[in-house]
Every structure is written in C-alpha cells, then in structure tokens.
Amino acid sequence: MKLPPQQVAVLEAASADEPRRIADLAAAIERPPETVTGAAFELEDAGLVDVIEETEEEVELTEEGREYAEAGLPEVRLYEAALDAGADDEPVSMGEVIGTSGLEGPQVDIALSNYARKGYGSIDSGDLSADPDADPSEDAEVVALETLAAGGTVEDDDALDQLARRDLVAVRERTVRSVLLTEAGVTELMAGVEAAEEVGQLTPDMLASGEWRDAEFADYNVEADAGEYTPGKTHVLRQASERVKEVLVGMGFQEMEGPHVDADFYINDCLFMPQDHPARNHWDRFALEQPEKIDELPEDLVERVERAHREGVGPDGDGYHSPWDEDFARALALRGHTTSLTARYLSGVAGEDVEAPARYFSVEKAYRNDTLDATHLLEFFQIEGWVMAEDLSVRDLMGTFQEFYSQFGITDIEFKPTYNPYTEPSFELFGRHPETGELIEIGNSGIFRPEMLEPLGVEADVMAWGLALERLLMLVTGFEDIRDVHGTLCDLEFLRDAEVVY
Numbered sequence: 001m002k003l004p005p006q007q008v009a010v011l012e013a014a015s016a017d018e019p020r021r022i023a024d025l026a027a028a029i030e031r032p033p034e035t036v037t038g039a040a041f042e043l044e045d046a047g048l049v050d051v052i053e054e055t056e057e058e059v060e061l062t063e064e065g066r067e068y069a070e071a072g073l074p075e076v077r078l079y080e081a082a083l084d085a086g087a088d089d090e091p092v093s094m095g096e097v098i099g100t101s102g103l104e105g106p107q108v109d110i111a112l113s114n115y116a117r118k119g120y121g122s123i124d125s126g127d128l129s130a131d132p133d134a135d136p137s138e139d140a141e142v143v144a145l146e147t148l149a150a151g152g153t154v155e156d157d158d159a160l161d162q163l164a165r166r167d168l169v170a171v172r173e174r175t176v177r178s179v180l181l182t183e184a185g186v187t188e189l190m191a192g193v194e195a196a197e198e199v200g201q202l203t204p205d206m207l208a209s210g211e212w213r214d215a216e217f218a219d220y221n222v223e224a225d226a227g228e229y230t231p232g233k234t235h236v237l238r239q240a241s242e243r244v245k246e247v248l249v250g251m252g253f254q255e256m257e258g259p260h261v262d263a264d265f266y267i268n269d270c271l272f273m274p275q276d277h278p279a280r281n282h283w284d285r286f287a288l289e290q291p292e293k294i295d296e297l298p299e300d301l302v303e304r305v306e307r308a309h310r311e312g313v314g315p316d317g318d319g320y321h322s323p324w325d326e327d328f329a330r331a332l333a334l335r336g337h338t339t340s341l342t343a344r345y346l347s348g349v350a351g352e353d354v355e356a357p358a359r360y361f362s363v364e365k366a367y368r369n370d371t372l373d374a375t376h377l378l379e380f381f382q383i384e385g386w387v388m389a390e391d392l393s394v395r396d397l398m399g400t401f402q403e404f405y406s407q408f409g410i411t412d413i414e415f416k417p418t419y420n421p422y423t424e425p426s427f428e429l430f431g432r433h434p435e436t437g438e439l440i441e442i443g444n445s446g447i448f449r450p451e452m453l454e455p456l457g458v459e460a461d462v463m464a465w466g467l468a469l470e471r472l473l474m475l476v477t478g479f480e481d482i483r484d485v486h487g488t489l490c491d492l493e494f495l496r497d498a499e500v501v502y
Contacts, residue, residue: 001191001192001193001194002194002195003043003193003194003195004039004042004195005195006031006035006036006038006039007042007043008193008194008195009029009031010025010029010039010040010043010049010179011043011048011181011185011188011189011193012189012193013028014049014179014180014181015180015181016180016181016182016183016186019052019178019180020180021176021177021178022036022037022040022177022178022179025179037177047182047184048181048184048185048188049179049180049181049182049185050179050180050182051177051178051179052178052179052180053176053177054175054176054177055173055174055175055176056173056174056175056176057172058171058172058173059148059160059169059170059171060169060170061145061149061168061170062169062170064167064168065145065163065167065168065169068145068168069145069149070149072136072142073114073139073141073142073145074108074110074111075110075111075114075115075118075120076120076136076139076142077101077102077103077111078097078098078111078112078115078128079115079120079121079130079136080101080136081097081098081100081101081102082120082128082129082130083132085097085100087121087128087129087130088129088130088132090129091127091129092127092128093126093127093128094123094127094128095126110166118134118139119131119134120134140156140159140162141159141162141163143156143159144156144159144163145163145168148169199212199215199216200217202217233496235495236473236477236485236495237469237470237473237485237486240469240472240473240476241381243408244363244383244469245363247404247407247408248361248385248404251359251400251403251404252359253359254358254359254361255360255362256338256341256342256344256345256350256360256384257341257350257362258338258340258341258344258364259335260334260335260364260365261334261335262294262332262333262335262340263297263329263330263331263332264280264328264329264331264332264333265294265297265302265305265329265330266343266344266349267335267336267339267340268280268336269309269324269329270340270343270347270452270455271343271421271422271452272308272449272452273421273422274309274320274322275309275322275323275324275325275328275329276322276323277421284336284368284369285333285334285336285368285369286333286334286367286369287331287332287333288333288334291332292331292332293327293330293331293332294332297326297329297330298349301347301456302329304454304455304456305455306324306326307455308451309322309324310324312451313450313451313454313455314450314454317450334367335367336366336367336368337382337384337466338362338366338382338384338466339384339422339464341362341364342360342384342386342464343456345360346386346388346456346457346458346462347456348457354388355388356390356460357387357388357390358387358388358389359385359386359388360385361383361384361386362382362383362385363381363382363383363384363469364381364384365381365382366379366380366382367379368380374482374483375440375470375471377482377483377486377487380468380470380482380486381469382467382468382469383443383467383469384464384465384466385465385467386448386464386465387400387462387463387464388458388460388462389460389461390460390461392447392463393447394425394427394447396463397446397447397465398415400463401413401429401445401465405431405472408472408475408476409476410431410472410476412431412432413429413431413442414430414431415427415428415430416428416430418444420446422446422448422451423446423447423448423449423464424447424449425447426445426446427445427446428441428443428444429441429443429445429467430442431471431475432475433474433478434475435478435480436480440471440474441468441471442467442468442471442475443466443467443471444465444466445463445464445466446463446464446465447462447463447464448462448463448464470482470485473485477498477499479494479498
C-alpha cells in the first residue's frame with residue numbers, strides 16, 4: 001500500500017495499544033503538529049486510525065496573578081504588616097498598617113475584603129487586629145498561585161475557582177487529539193506500507209520543464225469542512241453613523257467638528273445651564289485633573305453669558321440669581337453632550353461665520369457618568385443637529401424628525417413635552433421597539449431660548465436636538481441591550497451577523 005510520506009510516518013509512529021497525542025507524534029516524527037493532524041484525519045477517513053478528541057482545561061496566571069505570585073496576595077501583605085505593627089497583641093490603627101504594608105489603590109480594598117474572610121484577623125471601627133495562629137503558607141490560594149507560577153498543576157478546584165473569581169487566573173478549554181491504530185491499520189502495516197512521492201502543488205517550474213507529466217499529485221478532500229472564517233467588517237454603529245450622515249447631508253446639513261474635552265463654559269454655561277444644576281456636580285461628569293482648566297475664553301462672550309445667568313435676557317428675563325464663577329466655567333471635562341459644538345458654532349468660536357438660514361449636524365461621542373443598564377453606558381454616540389432660520393415653530397421641528405426617521409423606515413415617532421434649561425418649548429422623542437413593542441426614548445429637542453441665543457449673538461430662531469444613535473439602531477435592527485454593541489460584553493455573533501437595513 002502506498003501512502004503520502006507524512007501519513008506513513010504517522011501510521012508507523014501510532015500505537016494500537018494506547019492513544020498517542022498529536023503533540024507526541026509530531027515530536028517523534030519531527031513534523032509540525034498541523035501536518036500530523038491533517039495526516040491523522042486522512043488516515044481516519046481511510047479507516048486506518050481513530051482520532052480521539054478530549055477537552056482539557058488550561059489554567060494560566062493573569063498579569064495581576066503573576067504580580068501577586070511574586071509580591072504576595074494583598075491580604076497576606078496586610079497581615080504581615082499587622083504582625084510587624086504588633087496587632088497580634090492589641091488592635092492597631094488600620095491606616096497605620098495600610099501605610100506600612102506598601103499597598104496602594106485597589107489593592108487596599110482587595111486586602112480589606114479578604115483579610116477577615118480568610119481568618120487573618122478582624123477589623124473593627126478603624127482598628128485592625130491580627131490572629132497570631134494564622135499561617136499564610138497554608139492559605140490555599142497562596143499555595144495555588146505559587147504552584148502555577150512554578151509551572152505545576154493545581155488539584156484544588158475550590159482554590160482555582162476563587163482565583164478565577166478574583167481574575168488572578170484564566171481558565172480556558174482546549175481540544176486535545178490522540179491517534180489510535182485500528183485493526184485495518186495494523187493489517188496494512190504488517191503487509192507493508194510504502195511512501196509515495198506525491199506533489200502537493202503544481203508550480204510554474206514543473207510546467208516549464210514538463211515534470212508534471214510524471215508527477216503523482218496528492219489527493220485533496222474537497223468535501224472536508226472548511227475552517228470558520230470571520231473577516232473584519234464595518235461595525236454596525238459605524239454603518240449607522242455613515243448612513244445618518246448621508247441622510248442629513250441629503251437634507252441640506254453641514255457637519256460640525258470640535259473637541260471631546262471642553263470647558264464647562266461651552267458644555268453648560270453657554271446653554272444657560274445654571275452652575276448649581278445637579279447635572280454639573282462631580283458625580284455626573286468626567287472632569288480632567290491635568291490640565292484642569294482651559295487657558296482662554298473670549299472675554300466679551302463670558303461677560304454676556306454671565307449677565308444672562310445673573311440677570312436674564314429681555315424685559316421679562318430674570319436670570320437664576322445663583323452663584324456664577326468664571327473659574328468653574330473654565331474647568332475642563334469630557335463633554336456630556338455634543339451641544340457644546342453647537343455653542344461653539346453659534347458663537348463663532350469654531351471659526352464659522354454662521355448666518356440664517358443654516359443647518360448643521362454632528363454624529364460624535366458624548367460621555368456621562370450614568371448607571372450602566374440596557375440603554376445606558378458611560379459613552380454613547382449623539383446625533384446633534386440644529387437649524388437657524390426666521391420664524392421657526394414646533395411644527396418645523398416635528399416635520400424635520402418625521403422626514404429624518406422616515407429614511408430609516410420609522411414612521412411612528414411620538415412626542416412628549418419636557419423641560420430643558422436651554423430650550424422652550426421642549427419635547428422628548430419616543431420610538432416603538434420592533435421586538436418588545438416598548439416605547440423607548442430616542443432623543444430630546446426644542447427651540448433655543450433667548451437667554452441662550454442672545455449672549456451668543458444669534459438674532460434668528462434656532463431649533464435643535466440631540467438624538468441617540470444607539471437607540472436609532474435599536475429600532476432598526478431590533479437588538480435590546482446597548483451592551484450588545486458596545487464595550488467588553490458586546491455580542492460578537494450579533495456584530496458579525498447583523499445587517500443594518502434602511
């Protein structure tokens with residue numbers, strides 16, 4: 001019987017008594033594992049061997065796990081510092097022990113949360129005590145870390161589970177293949193197997209020399225399953241963003257550009273947002289530490305905006321009568337909405353000479369310290385837009401939305417009056433989810449108040465909106481959780497298979 005050389009090598013190296021792993025066979029015949037695997041499957045098709053597949057768990061230390069294997073677990077380091085401070089005799093200030101332990105940042109919380117759990121001691125009213133009988137060398141997690149760091153195998157499943165929960169180890173499954181000779185394989189070996197010189201690929205040299213006429217070409221299994229191929233593709237959010245831009249440009253809009261980090265002055269003050277508004281505290285915004293403030297602001301614009309906040313605009317304006325501080329206005333933060341771009345363009349700071357009639361838009365990221373759920377993340381894409389013209393009305397604004405959303409096959413938009421500091425009248429937009437039938441908020445809008453427009457030097461009416469790109473995509477594709485398309489929990493199958501239909 002004649003077989004390709006790699007198949008002969010695998011057949012002769014395999015055993016009929018016990019399975020031999022592909023890795024062992026590859027080492028024995030000095031061939032790459034992938035070559036041995038291919039030959040084994042071909043021999044299996046011929047009935048000469050059985051390929052046995054088993055699933056094994058592979059445990060590997062994470063970067064944090066390697067750090068703790070070398071320096072010690074945070075709770076152990078805290079215990080050792082407590083012993084040095086005499087906490088085994090009487091309680092010691094927790095702050096003193098932490099200070100001498102060398103623990104920093106999140107490690108402190110990790111140490112404190114595991115200290116009492118493992119019986120190293122107790123924490124009471126800011127004082128820390130240490131159990132003199134505790135022995136870190138018997139800590140199952142310590143032993144497991146040291147064993148893995150030394151290349152050993154850990155049999156303690158509970159310790160492994162705990163380390164995995166702490167993200168100190170990564171547990172992965174892998175498929176291990178082994179080869180076992182069948183009776184037919186043994187028979188053929190006893191009868192004699194020869195290596196046939198086969199050619200795997202036709203080359204230009206073979207064609208030129210005529211060597212191909214006498215060559216014996218290897219057979220290819222054209223029915224074999226092809227490997228899974230997942231090529232890169234444009235993200236569905238990017239597809240939706242590009243389509244939104246096409247629609248708005250087609251409606252006569254120009255695109256705005258501007259900084260993601262901006263002064264509170266443009267993010268909030270220019271929008272007639274009072275400085276004591278709850279949304280402007282440090283819990284709801286991402287402030288910068290370095291640099292902390294913007295270098296320059298237009299003095300005349302600052303003066304007009306401050307006056308609007310303090311006194312209002314027009315004969316009936318009253319302002320907020322609340323504190324207004326230019327230093328607060330200069331503070332830098334990640335923009336909580338892209339309306340900061342609108343403020344820059346309307347005021348002329350962006351360098352654009354904007355005169356009525358005008359239409360502008362942007363599809364850019366905004367950042368908010370929201371609670372994560374199915375419809376909220378810390379960052380999202382906002383479809384910002386505004387129209388400047390004479391005698392604009394709510395009818396014009398609603399008509400613009402109906403035209404925009406109709407381009408995506410959405411015709412059942414609903415409106416609800418709401419309050420915004422910078423628009424009056426104002427209303428929210430809602431669309432019906434195609435899968436759940438639930439009404440979800442998809443945007444906010446209104447007509448800018450005089451208190452916002454006059455300080456910016458705008459004499460015409462301006463209607464504006466901020467729409468959520470992800471919410472639009474929900475209505476188009478039917479996905480239900482924003483985390484399916486954003487961040488570390490995104491649904492890769494959805495991103496690979498989803499088709500954006502317009």
